[in-house]
Amino acid sequence: MSNSTLEKRRPDQGPDQQPDQEPKTSPSQQPEPNAPDNWRRFFSFSTDHKVIGIQYIVTGFAFFLFGGLLAMVMRGELITPEADLVDRTVYNGLFTMHGTIMLFMWTFPMLNGLANYLVPLMIGARDMAFPKLNAIAFWMVPVFGVILVASFFVPGGPSQSGWWAYPPVSLQNPTGNLINGQSLWLVAIALSGVSSIMGAVNIVTTIFRMRAPGMGWFKMPAFVWTVLSAQLIQLIGLPALTAGAVMLLFDLTVGTSFFDPTKGGDPVLYQHFFWFYSHPAVYVIVLPIFGIFSEIFPVYARKPLFGYRVVAISSLLITGLSGVVWVHHMFASGTPSWMRMAFMFSTMAISIPTGIKVFAWVATVWGGKLRLTTGMLFALGGLFMFLFSGITGIMLSSVPFDIHVNNTYFVVGHFHYVINGAVVMGFYAAIYHWFPKMTGRMYYEGLGKLHFALTFIGVNLIFLPMHPLGLMGMPRRVASYDPEFAFWNVIASLGGFLLGVSTLPFLLNMLSSWTRGEEAGDNPWRAIGLEWLVSSPPPHENFEEIPIVISPPYGYGSDEPLVSNHPGGTFAEPSKSTPVANLSGESNPS
Amino acid sequence: MSSANLEATLDPTPDPALNSTGAHAAEHEEEDHRMFGFIVFLLSESVIFFSFFVGYIVYKTSATDWLPAGFEGLEIKEPLINTVVLVSSSFVIYFAERFLRKENLWGFRLFWLLTMAMGSFFLYGQAVEWMALPFSFKDGVFGGTFYLLTGFHGLHVLTGVLLQGLMLGRSFIPNNYEEGEFGVEATSLFWHFVDVIWIVLFLLIYVWR
Numbered sequence: 014m015s016n017s018t019l020e021k022r023r024p025d026q027g028p029d030q031q032p033d034q035e036p037k038t039s040p041s042q043q044p045e046p047n048a049p050d051n052w053r054r055f056f057s058f059s060t061d062h063k064v065i066g067i068q069y070i071v072t073g074f075a076f077f078l079f080g081g082l083l084a085m086v087m088r089g090e091l092i093t094p095e096a097d098l099v100d101r102t103v104y105n106g107l108f109t110m111h112g113t114i115m116l117f118m119w120t121f122p123m124l125n126g127l128a129n130y131l132v133p134l135m136i137g138a139r140d141m142a143f144p145k146l147n148a149i150a151f152w153m154v155p156v157f158g159v160i161l162v163a164s165f166f167v168p169g170g171p172s173q174s175g176w177w178a179y180p181p182v183s184l185q186n187p188t189g190n191l192i193n194g195q196s197l198w199l200v201a202i203a204l205s206g207v208s209s210i211m212g213a214v215n216i217v218t219t220i221f222r223m224r225a226p227g228m229g230w231f232k233m234p235a236f237v238w239t240v241l242s243a244q245l246i247q248l249i250g251l252p253a254l255t256a257g258a259v260m261l262l263f264d265l266t267v268g269t270s271f272f273d274p275t276k277g278g279d280p281v282l283y284q285h286f287f288w289f290y291s292h293p294a295v296y297v298i299v300l301p302i303f304g305i306f307s308e309i310f311p312v313y314a315r316k317p318l319f320g321y322r323v324v325a326i327s328s329l330l331i332t333g334l335s336g337v338v339w340v341h342h343m344f345a346s347g348t349p350s351w352m353r354m355a356f357m358f359s360t361m362a363i364s365i366p367t368g369i370k371v372f373a374w375v376a377t378v379w380g381g382k383l384r385l386t387t388g389m390l391f392a393l394g395g396l397f398m399f400l401f402s403g404i405t406g407i408m409l410s411s412v413p414f415d416i417h418v419n420n421t422y423f424v425v426g427h428f429h430y431v432i433n434g435a436v437v438m439g440f441y442a443a444i445y446h447w448f449p450k451m452t453g454r455m456y457y458e459g460l461g462k463l464h465f466a467l468t469f470i471g472v473n474l475i476f477l478p479m480h481p482l483g484l485m486g487m488p489r490r491v492a493s494y495d496p497e498f499a500f501w502n503v504i505a506s507l508g509g510f511l512l513g514v515s516t517l518p519f520l521l522n523m524l525s526s527w528t529r530g531e532e533a534g535d536n537p538w539r540a541i542g543l544e545w546l547v548s549s550p551p552p553h554e555n556f557e558e559i560p561i562v563i564s565p566p567y568g569y570g571s572d573e574p575l576v577s578n579h580p581g582g583t584f585a586e587p588s589k590s591t592p593v594a595n596l597s598g599e600s601n602p603s
Numbered sequence: 604m605s606s607a608n609l610e611a612t613l614d615p616t617p618d619p620a621l622n623s624t625g626a627h628a629a630e631h632e633e634e635d636h637r638m639f640g641f642i643v644f645l646l647s648e649s650v651i652f653f654s655f656f657v658g659y660i661v662y663k664t665s666a667t668d669w670l671p672a673g674f675e676g677l678e679i680k681e682p683l684i685n686t687v688v689l690v691s692s693s694f695v696i697y698f699a700e701r702f703l704r705k706e707n708l709w710g711f712r713l714f715w716l717l718t719m720a721m722g723s724f725f726l727y728g729q730a731v732e733w734m735a736l737p738f739s740f741k742d743g744v745f746g747g748t749f750y751l752l753t754g755f756h757g758l759h760v761l762t763g764v765l766l767q768g769l770m771l772g773r774s775f776i777p778n779n780y781e782e783g784e785f786g787v788e789a790t791s792l793f794w795h796f797v798d799v800i801w802i803v804l805f806l807l808i809y810v811w812r
Contacts, residue, residue: 142636142639142640210644210647214640214643214647215640218636218639218640221639222639223636248643248647252647252648252650252651252653255651257654260658260751263740269740269741269746269751270741270743270747271744271747277666277667277668277743278747279662279665282661289654
């Protein structure tokens with residue numbers, strides 16, 4: 014770190030540079046990525062947005078593995094109809110913690126990490142608007158993670174009320190202790206909310222105030238648009254969940270009667286608070302994934318993003334609509350029928366902006382000269398999964414059908430196609446795409462493609478059977494089931510174990526590539542974007558000279574440069590005659 | 604941003620340490636965004652109050668036994684005095700800020716201290732009211748929402764008064780407030796925010812019968 018600050022040129026010296034000289038090309042000038050002090054900064058209170066980004070991603074992934082392990086125990090339990098592997102209370106704790114960890118400890122940190130790493134680079138800023146706040150927000154993640162995991166070790170075990178924590182189930186406190194699984198859960202969720210709000214304030218301020226000169230709203234990359242849309246949801250929706258969690262915590266610990274029906278409270282009000290945030294939370298998670306798709310397809314299809322402006326606006330439309338659909342989670346909660354109708358239509362309306370996006374991606378890929386790198390494969394796979402989940406989503410938005418499959422595995426299958434299909438695969442796509450930028454090294458394509466194959470097969474094998482199971486009427490969140498459901502459950506369990514195994518080639522690939530992969534160079538994918546103009550990994554404070562943006566993004570096939578004060582970043586000719594090294598996927602891993 | 608850097612480096616201040624590291628420029632950059640970030644935060648914070656208000660309205664319109672047994676309704680006289688004091692303190696803090704802008708430091712301190720006194724009076728009045736009430740936090744949804752809303756708002760008033768104390772102390776650091784001060788502006792904005800929330804709260808809890 015001290016090296017890089019010494020080397021950092023003062024901004025006023027920028028214009029002295031030779032215009033034809035690449036500002037930073039030689040990797041030797043950068044701090045050696047594997048210098049002994051280099052790994053230590055990932056364990057320090059660093060305020061560098063790139064360090065924080067990687068801290069978020071790695072922490073999130075660790076929790077992903079833990080949450081996945083819990084899911085595999087559940088699948089092990091469900092491989093036989095009887096509750097034999099774990100007993101029922103343990104099973105309740107497992108699905109509660111699995112859902113909570115996957116949403117609050119994995120997807121949010123992971124996407125905050127990607128946003129942290131990429132947004133300042135993509136908009137031409139040196140760091141986030143509030144670097145210290147950024148670091149504090151990150152370091153809260155391990156704190157509430159530990160609080161959440163600690164609930165495994167308190168008397169009575171972890172919360173058993175599912176990740177919704179609906180009262181009156183969540184108000185049960187058989188041990189009578191003040192510190193119990195549910196109260197720890199609520200404290201962790203409240204802290205997670207504080208951390209997410211800090212992150213959202215930071216990201217929104219950064220995007221509004223720190224874009225490089227010339228980068229108007231419609232010159233922003235689509236990923237930045239989606240991150241902005243997602244973080245606006247955090248700002249407006251998250252406080253409602255915090256309010257509900259605080260009231261529930263008072264009910265549980267002090268003995269107030271907000272949600273306790275035996276004391277005149279209203280448990281359905283909690284459901285409104287919860288879903289007012291937690292439905293839009295799905296869009297918080299999936300919107301950046303849409304952004305990742307929009308970034309990746311143009312690069313590997315060598316074509317501009319189709320309908321860029323409409324894609325950008327549709328993100329904001331999703332943000333707007335996401336605030337008026339939450340009651341579709343409560344069709345079976347005694348909701349009045351006029352409300353059901355209204356929310357059925359608003360839910361269906363959300364398929365319009367998402368449909369626009371899917372259409373734009375297909376049109377981007379259509380007729381392009383595709384390079385099927387691992388990143389592209391994951392993006393295409395994620396798009397397929399999202400399309401499938403979108404179709405089941407439309408089915409679920411219809412009130413009669415929703416009531417029919419309410420609380421069955423159909424719902425579980427639907428949202429796992431979104432979360433584990435689209436989101437996790439989109440995340441992998443992002444990691445493979447930006448791994449060379451983050452580490453300066455190439456990953457091994459062979460291992461990457463093995464990882465893709467295992468993931469894609471595994472994720473379909475586990476979640477596709479849940480749809481017929483749900484239609485047959487198998488209820489979710491129950492440790493034992495009728496033997497007639499056994500066939501599909503065995504297949505789903507095998508898929509679950511395969512999905513677990515699929516993380517091994519990924520981990521092997523990442524760890525070995527990070528330490529001894531080939532040098533990647535600044536722009537191995539010949540991609541257009543501000544982040545590809547700087548060295549890999551980018552230097553401290555990113556840009557010696559703040560770029561002046563003159564073109565809209567995704568100018569593939571155009572000879573107009575992206576920025577006026579930097580020579581790189583145009584690819585007038587699509588890669589017909591110039592095959593680029595290491596892109597074909599047959600590169601030698603050694 | 605780059606122009607701000609350039610200005611900072613062209614600035615002929617005699618302090619060489621600041622110019623050579625560029626830390627001065629970086630700090631300025633951050634200050635520019637702090638007010639924006641703070642407003643974004645307040646918008647988000649207001650949603651928590653909004654949620655509590657919605658909860659209050661739902662309970663009030665739908666609860667079967669709203670007021671605790673043997674309780675007729677809230678007294679409005681003392682809270683009204685409290686309201687008048689808090690709302691007028693918003694004007695007082697505005698004048699304090701104006702004095703600071705005119706670089707009249709003692710005028711600023713006087714009016715700032717007056718705001719603090721009015722905020723403290725409000726907190727005292729709230730405490731007196733709480734003490735006299737015959738129901739507790741645990742007494743039904745009315746007791747719950749009443750103490751939740753007034754308590755959460757009171758916590759904000761307390762935070763505001765503490766922030767004002769901090770800013771008053773910082774005004775004694777020589778030359779600290781010469782170019783205006785983010786802390787003072789933010790505290791003042793926060794105070795107006797707390798004030799507006801109280802007006803809604805007062806109308807909902809005390810005026811709406």
